[in-house]
Amino acid sequence: MKCTVCGALMNAVNTDLPFKLSEDRIVILKQLPVLQCEACREYLIEDAVMARIDTLLARSDGGAELEVIRYAA
């Protein structure tokens, strides 16, 4: 897998990413498996992971301004 921005190699890593769902609501997903460029830090989320993210975000209760959810494969 090559980076779409700079063409360098992308590595599979686990990282924490914030998702802004609305003006006052942010969910942080912990230990998310993504592909990250070793040169420019651009990252890519695979379709299967993205589908699970959608499920996790839909399931979160929506009450808190900031919520942290652990992504588990």
Ligand SMILES: [Zn+2]
């Ligand atoms: Zn890159």
